[in-house]
Amino acid sequence: DAKTTQPNSMESNEEEPVHLPCNHSTISGTDYIHWYRQLPSQGPEYVIHGLTSNVNNRMASLAIAEDRKSSTLILHRATLRDAAVYYCILNSGGSNYKLTFGKGTLLTVNP
Amino acid sequence: GAVVSQHPSRVICKSGTSVKIECRSLDFQATTMFWYRQFPKQSLMLMATSNEGSKATYEQGVEKDKFLINHASLTLSTLTVTSAHPEDSSFYICSARVSGSFNQPQHFGDGTRLSIL
Numbered sequence: 001d002a003k004t005t006q007p008n009s010m011e012s013n014e015e016e017p018v019h020l021p022c023n024h025s026t027i028s029g030t031d032y033i034h035w036y037r038q039l040p041s042q043g044p045e046y047v048i049h050g051l052t053s054n055v056n057n058r059m060a061s062l063a064i065a066e067d068r069k070s071s072t073l074i075l076h077r078a079t080l081r082d083a084a085v086y087y088c089i090l091n092s093g094g095s096n097y098k099l100t101f102g103k104g105t106l107l108t109v110n111p
Numbered sequence: 112g113a114v115v116s117q118h119p120s121r122v123i124c125k126s127g128t129s130v131k132i133e134c135r136s137l138d139f140q141a142t143t144m145f146w147y148r149q150f151p152k153q154s155l156m157l158m159a160t161s162n163e164g165s166k167a168t169y170e171q172g173v174e175k176d177k178f179l180i181n182h183a184s185l186t187l188s189t190l191t192v193t194s195a196h197p198e199d200s201s202f203y204i205c206s207a208r209v210s211g212s213f214n215q216p217q218h219f220g221d222g223t224r225l226s227i228l
Contacts, residue, residue: 032214043117043204043219045153087154097208098145099217101155 009106020073022088030092037084083109134205140185141207161188161204206217
Protein backbone atom coordinates (compact mmCIF):
# COMPACT_ATOMS: atom_id res chain seq x y z
CA ASP A 1 0.00 0.00 0.00
CA ALA A 2 1.12 3.53 -0.74
CA LYS A 3 2.66 5.65 2.00
CA THR A 4 1.03 8.58 3.78
CA THR A 5 2.60 11.62 5.45
CA GLN A 6 1.05 13.34 8.45
CA PRO A 7 2.27 16.00 10.87
CA ASN A 8 3.60 14.51 14.09
CA SER A 9 1.36 16.63 16.27
CA MET A 10 -1.33 19.28 16.22
CA GLU A 11 -3.05 21.32 18.85
CA SER A 12 -6.59 22.61 19.03
CA ASN A 13 -8.93 24.35 21.42
CA GLU A 14 -12.11 22.78 22.67
CA GLU A 15 -15.22 23.46 20.56
CA GLU A 16 -13.17 24.72 17.62
CA PRO A 17 -12.88 22.89 14.29
CA VAL A 18 -9.80 20.80 13.60
CA HIS A 19 -8.35 20.05 10.19
CA LEU A 20 -5.93 17.11 10.15
CA PRO A 21 -3.99 16.86 6.88
CA CYS A 22 -2.64 13.78 5.15
CA ASN A 23 -0.48 13.62 2.04
CA HIS A 24 -0.53 10.55 -0.16
CA SER A 25 1.09 11.58 -3.42
CA THR A 26 1.64 7.98 -4.60
CA ILE A 27 -1.97 6.90 -4.12
CA SER A 28 -3.27 4.47 -6.73
CA GLY A 29 -6.67 4.52 -8.37
CA THR A 30 -7.98 1.67 -6.23
CA ASP A 31 -6.73 2.96 -2.86
CA TYR A 32 -9.35 3.96 -0.34
CA ILE A 33 -8.38 6.57 2.26
CA HIS A 34 -9.09 5.36 5.79
CA TRP A 35 -8.85 7.28 9.03
CA TYR A 36 -8.58 5.66 12.43
CA ARG A 37 -7.85 7.15 15.82
CA GLN A 38 -6.38 5.69 18.97
CA LEU A 39 -7.11 7.01 22.41
CA PRO A 40 -4.55 6.32 25.14
CA SER A 41 -4.41 2.66 26.22
CA GLN A 42 -7.13 1.61 23.79
CA GLY A 43 -7.32 -0.12 20.43
CA PRO A 44 -7.82 2.02 17.33
CA GLU A 45 -11.27 3.24 16.42
CA TYR A 46 -12.56 3.63 12.88
CA VAL A 47 -13.38 7.23 12.00
CA ILE A 48 -14.18 7.49 8.31
CA HIS A 49 -13.09 6.38 4.85
CA GLY A 50 -13.59 7.40 1.25
CA LEU A 51 -12.43 6.94 -2.32
CA THR A 52 -12.98 10.11 -4.35
CA SER A 53 -15.91 12.09 -3.01
CA ASN A 54 -16.03 13.94 0.29
CA VAL A 55 -17.65 11.92 3.04
CA ASN A 56 -19.53 12.86 6.19
CA ASN A 57 -20.55 10.79 9.19
CA ARG A 58 -21.50 11.46 12.78
CA MET A 59 -17.87 11.62 13.87
CA ALA A 60 -16.14 13.65 11.18
CA SER A 61 -15.90 14.76 7.58
CA LEU A 62 -13.33 13.67 5.03
CA ALA A 63 -12.33 16.12 2.34
CA ILE A 64 -10.43 14.53 -0.55
CA ALA A 65 -8.46 16.64 -3.00
CA GLU A 66 -9.49 16.44 -6.63
CA ASP A 67 -6.21 14.77 -7.60
CA ARG A 68 -6.52 12.49 -4.53
CA LYS A 69 -2.94 13.21 -3.51
CA SER A 70 -4.05 14.64 -0.19
CA SER A 71 -6.99 14.56 2.16
CA THR A 72 -8.14 16.31 5.32
CA LEU A 73 -10.00 14.90 8.27
CA ILE A 74 -12.28 17.52 9.74
CA LEU A 75 -13.57 17.43 13.30
CA HIS A 76 -16.22 20.10 13.35
CA ARG A 77 -16.14 20.86 17.07
CA ALA A 78 -13.27 19.33 18.98
CA THR A 79 -13.93 17.98 22.45
CA LEU A 80 -11.49 16.78 25.07
CA ARG A 81 -12.49 13.22 24.14
CA ASP A 82 -11.11 13.78 20.65
CA ALA A 83 -7.55 13.93 21.97
CA ALA A 84 -5.91 10.92 20.31
CA VAL A 85 -3.46 9.78 17.68
CA TYR A 86 -5.06 9.99 14.25
CA TYR A 87 -3.91 7.63 11.52
CA CYS A 88 -4.42 8.16 7.80
CA ILE A 89 -4.07 4.84 5.95
CA LEU A 90 -4.45 3.82 2.32
CA ASN A 91 -5.94 0.44 1.53
CA SER A 92 -6.79 -1.04 -1.83
CA GLY A 93 -8.45 -4.12 -0.46
CA GLY A 94 -5.62 -6.38 -1.53
CA SER A 95 -3.51 -8.58 0.76
CA ASN A 96 -6.50 -9.48 2.89
CA TYR A 97 -7.18 -5.82 3.59
CA LYS A 98 -4.11 -5.39 5.80
CA LEU A 99 -3.68 -1.96 7.34
CA THR A 100 -0.22 -0.45 7.66
CA PHE A 101 -0.10 2.07 10.48
CA GLY A 102 2.33 4.99 10.29
CA LYS A 103 3.15 7.28 13.18
CA GLY A 104 -0.04 9.31 12.86
CA THR A 105 -0.80 12.77 14.25
CA LEU A 106 -1.07 13.30 17.98
CA LEU A 107 -3.95 15.72 18.51
CA THR A 108 -3.99 17.69 21.73
CA VAL A 109 -7.23 19.48 22.64
CA ASN A 110 -6.95 22.37 25.07
CA PRO A 111 -9.87 23.19 27.38
CA GLY B 112 -22.16 -1.22 15.32
CA ALA B 113 -19.64 -4.03 14.98
CA VAL B 114 -18.04 -4.89 18.29
CA VAL B 115 -14.82 -6.78 18.92
CA SER B 116 -14.14 -8.06 22.41
CA GLN B 117 -10.63 -8.88 23.55
CA HIS B 118 -9.81 -10.80 26.71
CA PRO B 119 -8.01 -10.46 29.04
CA SER B 120 -7.34 -6.74 29.12
CA ARG B 121 -4.22 -7.13 31.24
CA VAL B 122 -1.91 -10.00 32.08
CA ILE B 123 1.06 -10.05 34.42
CA CYS B 124 2.96 -13.31 34.60
CA LYS B 125 6.34 -14.87 35.14
CA SER B 126 8.90 -15.49 32.46
CA GLY B 127 8.41 -18.86 30.75
CA THR B 128 4.63 -18.81 31.04
CA SER B 129 2.41 -19.23 27.99
CA VAL B 130 -0.37 -16.68 27.67
CA LYS B 131 -3.53 -16.97 25.57
CA ILE B 132 -5.42 -13.91 24.34
CA GLU B 133 -8.92 -14.19 22.89
CA CYS B 134 -10.48 -11.98 20.23
CA ARG B 135 -14.21 -12.28 19.58
CA SER B 136 -16.47 -10.58 17.08
CA LEU B 137 -19.67 -10.18 19.09
CA ASP B 138 -22.27 -9.24 16.50
CA PHE B 139 -20.79 -10.19 13.15
CA GLN B 140 -18.90 -12.98 11.45
CA ALA B 141 -15.24 -12.45 10.70
CA THR B 142 -13.48 -14.64 8.19
CA THR B 143 -10.33 -12.62 8.73
CA MET B 144 -8.89 -11.26 11.94
CA PHE B 145 -5.62 -9.44 12.48
CA TRP B 146 -3.17 -9.37 15.37
CA TYR B 147 -1.03 -6.32 16.10
CA ARG B 148 1.61 -5.47 18.66
CA GLN B 149 2.37 -1.99 19.93
CA PHE B 150 5.38 -1.01 22.02
CA PRO B 151 5.32 2.19 24.13
CA LYS B 152 5.26 5.38 22.09
CA GLN B 153 5.31 3.44 18.83
CA SER B 154 2.71 2.68 16.21
CA LEU B 155 0.86 -0.59 15.70
CA MET B 156 2.78 -3.30 13.91
CA LEU B 157 0.90 -6.10 12.20
CA MET B 158 2.01 -9.51 13.42
CA ALA B 159 -0.23 -11.87 11.51
CA THR B 160 -3.45 -12.32 9.58
CA SER B 161 -5.74 -14.97 10.99
CA ASN B 162 -8.00 -16.80 8.55
CA GLU B 163 -10.90 -18.95 9.71
CA GLY B 164 -10.28 -22.61 9.04
CA SER B 165 -6.75 -22.19 7.71
CA LYS B 166 -3.25 -21.34 8.86
CA ALA B 167 -2.40 -17.80 9.82
CA THR B 168 -0.16 -15.67 7.63
CA TYR B 169 2.69 -14.16 9.60
CA GLU B 170 4.52 -10.93 8.81
CA GLN B 171 8.24 -11.04 8.19
CA GLY B 172 10.22 -11.37 11.39
CA VAL B 173 7.36 -12.73 13.50
CA GLU B 174 8.05 -16.22 14.86
CA LYS B 175 5.09 -18.46 14.13
CA ASP B 176 6.17 -21.00 16.73
CA LYS B 177 6.35 -18.28 19.34
CA PHE B 178 3.03 -16.65 18.54
CA LEU B 179 0.46 -19.37 17.91
CA ILE B 180 -2.75 -18.29 16.24
CA ASN B 181 -5.95 -20.31 16.06
CA HIS B 182 -9.08 -19.16 14.23
CA ALA B 183 -11.44 -22.07 14.69
CA SER B 184 -14.73 -20.24 14.19
CA LEU B 185 -16.08 -17.17 12.44
CA THR B 186 -16.25 -15.28 15.72
CA LEU B 187 -13.12 -16.29 17.62
CA SER B 188 -9.39 -16.03 17.08
CA THR B 189 -6.79 -16.71 19.76
CA LEU B 190 -3.17 -15.65 20.07
CA THR B 191 -0.95 -17.69 22.37
CA VAL B 192 2.41 -16.25 23.35
CA THR B 193 4.44 -19.34 24.17
CA SER B 194 7.16 -19.31 26.81
CA ALA B 195 6.87 -15.57 27.18
CA HIS B 196 9.92 -13.52 28.15
CA PRO B 197 10.25 -9.88 29.26
CA GLU B 198 10.93 -8.74 25.68
CA ASP B 199 7.45 -10.02 24.75
CA SER B 200 5.89 -7.46 27.09
CA SER B 201 3.75 -5.25 24.89
CA PHE B 202 0.22 -4.10 24.02
CA TYR B 203 -1.44 -6.72 21.81
CA ILE B 204 -4.45 -5.68 19.75
CA CYS B 205 -6.76 -7.66 17.51
CA SER B 206 -9.09 -6.51 14.78
CA ALA B 207 -11.72 -8.11 12.59
CA ARG B 208 -13.46 -7.46 9.29
CA VAL B 209 -17.03 -8.28 8.46
CA SER B 210 -17.03 -11.36 6.20
CA GLY B 211 -17.74 -10.66 2.57
CA SER B 212 -17.44 -6.89 2.83
CA PHE B 213 -15.40 -4.92 0.34
CA ASN B 214 -13.14 -2.25 1.74
CA GLN B 215 -15.11 -1.86 4.90
CA PRO B 216 -13.29 -0.82 8.07
CA GLN B 217 -11.58 -3.06 10.55
CA HIS B 218 -13.03 -3.16 14.03
CA PHE B 219 -10.55 -3.28 16.87
CA GLY B 220 -10.54 -4.76 20.33
CA ASP B 221 -9.45 -2.72 23.34
CA GLY B 222 -6.11 -4.49 23.52
CA THR B 223 -4.31 -6.72 26.01
CA ARG B 224 -1.43 -5.31 27.99
CA LEU B 225 1.03 -8.14 28.60
CA SER B 226 3.72 -7.73 31.23
CA ILE B 227 6.28 -10.49 31.70
CA LEU B 228 8.30 -10.34 34.90
